[in-house]
Amino acid sequence: MGLKGSGLPKWFLSLSSGYNAVQLMAIMEHVYYASFGYQVTNFFAVSSRYGTPEEFKRLVDTAHGMGISVLLDVVHSHASKNVLDGINEFDGTNTCFFHDAGKGVHSLWDSRLFDYSKWEVLRFLLSDLRWFIEEYKVDGYRFDGVTSMLYHSHGIGHGFSGDYNEYFGLNTDTDSLVYMMLANHMLHSLYPDVMITIAEDVSGMPALCRPVSEGGQGFDYRLGMAIPDKWIEYLKDTRDEDWKMGDLVHTLTNRRYGERTIAYAESHDQALVGDKSLAFWLMDKEMYTHMSCLTEMTGIIDRGLALHKLIRLLTHALGGEGWLNFIGNEFGHPEWLDFPRVGNQESFHYCRRQFNLSDDELLRYKFLNNFDAAMNKADETYHWLSADPAWVSTKHEGDKVIVFERAGLVFVFNFHTFKSFSDYKVGVEVSGKYKIVLDSDREEFGGHKRVSPDSEFFTFNEGYNGRRNHMCVYIPCRVALVFAKVG
Numbered sequence: 001m002g003l004k005g006s007g008l009p010k011w012f013l014s015l016s017s018g019y020n021a022v023q024l025m026a027i028m029e030h031v032y033y034a035s036f037g038y039q040v041t042n043f044f045a046v047s048s049r050y051g052t053p054e055e056f057k058r059l060v061d062t063a064h065g066m067g068i069s070v071l072l073d074v075v076h077s078h079a080s081k082n083v084l085d086g087i088n089e090f091d092g093t094n095t096c097f098f099h100d101a102g103k104g105v106h107s108l109w110d111s112r113l114f115d116y117s118k119w120e121v122l123r124f125l126l127s128d129l130r131w132f133i134e135e136y137k138v139d140g141y142r143f144d145g146v147t148s149m150l151y152h153s154h155g156i157g158h159g160f161s162g163d164y165n166e167y168f169g170l171n172t173d174t175d176s177l178v179y180m181m182l183a184n185h186m187l188h189s190l191y192p193d194v195m196i197t198i199a200e201d202v203s204g205m206p207a208l209c210r211p212v213s214e215g216g217q218g219f220d221y222r223l224g225m226a227i228p229d230k231w232i233e234y235l236k237d238t239r240d241e242d243w244k245m246g247d248l249v250h251t252l253t254n255r256r257y258g259e260r261t262i263a264y265a266e267s268h269d270q271a272l273v274g275d276k277s278l279a280f281w282l283m284d285k286e287m288y289t290h291m292s293c294l295t296e297m298t299g300i301i302d303r304g305l306a307l308h309k310l311i312r313l314l315t316h317a318l319g320g321e322g323w324l325n326f327i328g329n330e331f332g333h334p335e336w337l338d339f340p341r342v343g344n345q346e347s348f349h350y351c352r353r354q355f356n357l358s359d360d361e362l363l364r365y366k367f368l369n370n371f372d373a374a375m376n377k378a379d380e381t382y383h384w385l386s387a388d389p390a391w392v393s394t395k396h397e398g399d400k401v402i403v404f405e406r407a408g409l410v411f412v413f414n415f416h417t418f419k420s421f422s423d424y425k426v427g428v429e430v431s432g433k434y435k436i437v438l439d440s441d442r443e444e445f446g447g448h449k450r451v452s453p454d455s456e457f458f459t460f461n462e463g464y465n466g467r468r469n470h471m472c473v474y475i476p477c478r479v480a481l482v483f484a485k486v487g
Contacts, residue, residue: 017330017369018376021069021196023142025268027056028075031085034341036268038144039111040075041086043128046136053136060137069139071196072132076125076183077145078111088112097121106154116175125179126186133191140187140196143219147203149176160203167205177217184218196220198262209259221260224320226251228267231311235281240303240417245395245402252318253389263319265312266329279332279368282307287334291357291364305364306447306478308332309371309440310413313480316375317411318390318404323379331358331369367446374445378438378482382407393427393465401475403465405429409437410483412475420450420476427467430485431459434471438482450476457483 026037029045037047046056063070079097080086090096097120098104098112106113114121132138148154151171160166180199187195188211199208199219210216230251234243255261266278280287282304290301316323328337334357338350358369379385387407394403400416403426410428414421428434434457441447457471464470475481 017373018380019325020067021071021139022063023071023073023198023324025073027072031080031082034339036339037073038075038078038109039080039082041080041082043079043087043124044131057136064137069194069196070137071140071142071198072138073144074129074132074141075144076114076128076179077143077149078106078109078113081105081110081112097124106148108154108156114176116173116179122179122182126183129183129187130190133187139194140198140220142198142200142223143180143183144200146180146199146201146208149173149180150201150203150205155203158203162204164206167203180217180219181212185212188212188218198223200225202226204256206256207259209256209261221262221320221322222255223324224252224255224261224263225267226254227263227315227319228265231265231278231315232275232281235278240307240415243400243415245397245400245415248314249318249392249395249402249404252315253392255320257389260322261320262322262324263315264324264326265315266326268326275336277329277333277336278311279304279308279329280334280336283332283334287332291334293362293364301364303478304332305367305445306440307415308368309445310415310478310480312372313375313411313438313440313482314402314413316379317384317406317482318392321385323376323385325372328353328355330372331365333357364446367444371440371445374438382409382437382484384409391429391467393467399424403427405467408485410434410471411480412473412483413480414475414477416477418477420474420479422474423472424475425464425470426473427463427465428459428469428471429467431461431469432485433458433487434483435486436481437484438480440480441476447479448476450474450479451481 027046028037028040029042029047030037030039031041032039046053060070079088081088083089087097094100094104097114099115104113116122129141150173152173153171184197187197197219198221200223201208202225207216209219209222212218283300286298286300290296290298333353335350337353338344340346340348340351357363357365384407390404390406392404394401399421400414402413404411408430410426412426436451436453436455439451439453441450443449451474457473459469459471461469473481
């Protein structure tokens with residue numbers, strides 16, 4: 001992943017819509033292209049298929065010049081089992097870097113597992129982390145496969161319930177856990193001004209994102225991995241009329257207090273081959289025929305645009321302390337990113353993002369792109385991601401309405417398929433006058449302009465749903481409104 005010539009790649013320019021960091025996958029050399037970089041063969045080399053080391057340095061420098069941090073996916077949970085071009089059997093034995101026999105092989109990934117009790121392994125992996133920071137000036141890492149590292153079972157077939165006995169027992173791999181504490185201690189001690197570390201953990205290990213000085217593992221964030229799974233579950237298996245507001249709120253708020261979470265609405269399983277993107281689940285084949293502004297707005301496209309905005313805003317505002325978007329999904333890219341592999345005759349045809357779609361003024365992709373930029377700009381202004389968790393006052397199953405407050409803002413979501421509500425009673429903690437600062441139904445977002453942007457809303461000194469005051473608002477179906485206090 002490097003910069004060649006004088007131009008910037010198109011995906012770089014998309015970062016200008018309010019994003020402050022980019023996470024790059026598959027940078028370390030890997031022999032199998034379709035592994036998405038998760039079968040590393042050379043931990044200290046940038047992948048030659050993307051460019052030269054100097055071009056990668058230029059990419060990082062360019063990002064920094066735009067005020068964008070650069071994070072790398074780092075795979076210290078396992079390694080390619082290749083012998084000739086990898087580190088397996090590096091000294092001629094089976095145990096140079098890895099455990100021996102079955103303990104040294106991941107049964108699902110067909111890869112080798114590190115022995116973190118060895119000094120040589122610790123030095124190797126810690127040096128790898130320092131190398132990319134000091135040589136390429138990256139700003140942090142997203143650690144892949146943390147759940148696999150934490151447990152001797154690698155989390156295989158284990159549905160974690162949150163009971164502490166699941167975390168603090170003989171199944172916990174203390175050697176691996178200590179390595180992660182050591183890695184985070186080193187990174188945050190040596191590079192305190194820039195370092196960001198993110199754990200890909202689905203188990204909910206307590207204190208994973210608390211400082212090592214408190215006995216935690218030292219990560220800054222964990223990925224909210226249950227969130228995209230919930231959205232896909234709903235889109236695949238549940239009618240819109242049967243969506244459960246309480247279930248959605250529980251999934252989006254079910255995180256350990258004081259441990260920051262990165263929320264995201266769709267994962268690389270949807271962005272890459274293997275599943276459909278949110279947009280494609282919502283609009284399917286009509287994306288090929290009715291995304292032109294010159295064609296009729298069909299019911300499928302209208303629903304898809306509306307829910308795409310609601311899903312992303314609800315996840316952004318309620319799901320965590322950070323927001324992750326796989327590039328292209330901000331404008332509803334219609335297809336996954338597919339690497340050359342046997343299953344597609346080694347084709348590069350889908351190994352790209354069509355950024356021209358959001359640039360074309362005659363296509364409706366621009367509406368989703370505009371909303372994504374407005375959503376990020378609103379957070380830049382009001383800082384809800386860095387605020388305390390939200391207070392949810394309404395999750396009404398009949399009305400399909402969710403209301404919560406965060407960072408002094410009032411968020412109102414109406415997921416009902418056809419009911420719009422006038423004078424809908426909304427609990428508000430702080431009294432005063434409120435105005436709309438974000439409206440998913442605006443024309444530039446592909447909406448129907450059903451709410452006046454100049455409307456003012458005054459609170460009544462009468463408590464409602466656990467809040468000290470309330471106000472009455474008009475909330476159309478499949479619309480989200482965000483209110484801010486003014487004056």
